Amino acid sequence: MDNWIALVKANMKDRKVTQDELAERLGMSQGGVGHWLNKRRVPSLADMNRVLAELGLGYLEVALEIREREEEVPGVETHYNPYFRYPVSDWKGACELREERATYRAARFELTDYHAEGEAFWLPVTGDAMTAPSGLSISAGMLILVDPAKAAEPGKLVVAQWADHPHATFRQLLEESGQLYLVPLNPTYPKQLFTDACRILGVVVQATAKF
Incomplete structure (x- = not known):
């Protein structure tokens, strides 16, 4: 509950969305929204996910986790969910890793249930270029999981690098009139023409907030 409240409040602040809106x-x-955000009432899981969707966070889901006790319970089947761990890189390191194809040097790893097709890695989101006033939005401080083996099709969120720039950039790949562009979700930032001087380092397959 506390994590959900912190996530909702942070995104309301980023998007300048009031409780009334x-x-x-x-x-x-x-008043009902205020009761939830001040922990005076507990919303249902459906309501919690509805709030996330209205804030452009529909790719996240609040789920109730039920764990079995250590002792065996007769008649209860045990389920195991697979998790995979991938290194957390930085924006310069992402370029170096893709260039050198070296082993991961990151000391930090994060878990996910996503089974990557390639040598996936996490990147921390910085800045507000991908924070949108409505719809899909990914705020600073979130982590994005990048899969280099996924096909970079129009509409996908991608991490790309320009030949004359040592750092990577996070944008949405869109096609307009037969031409590809790297487009920020924040409309106050300009879009960039995707040319042969730019390469895709990977497709963003997950985004998550860490507390």
Whole structure:
């Protein structure tokens, strides 16, 4: 609950969404939203996910995790969920890793249930170029999982690098009039023409908030 409240409040601040505006989107009163965000009432899982969707975080899901006790319970089947760990890189390191094809030097790893097709890696989001006023939005401080083996098709979020720039950039690959562009989700930033001087380092397959 605390993590959900922190995530909602952070994204409301990033998007400049007030409790009144969020309540209107949800079709409820401002007081009801206030009760949730101040822990006076606990929303249902469906309501928690509905709030995330209205803030452009529909790719995240609040789920109830039920664990079995250590002792065996008769008649209860045990399920195992696979998790994979990938290194957390930085934006310069991402370029070096793809260039050298070297072993990962990152000391930090994060877990996910995503089974990557290639040598995937996490990157911390910086800046607000991918923070949108509505719809899909990925805020600073979140982690994105990049899979170099995924096909970079129009509409995908990608990490790319320009030949004359030592660092990578995070944008959405879009096609307009037969030409590809790297487009930020924040409309105050300019889009860039995708040319032969730019290469795709990988496709973003997950985004997550860490607390």
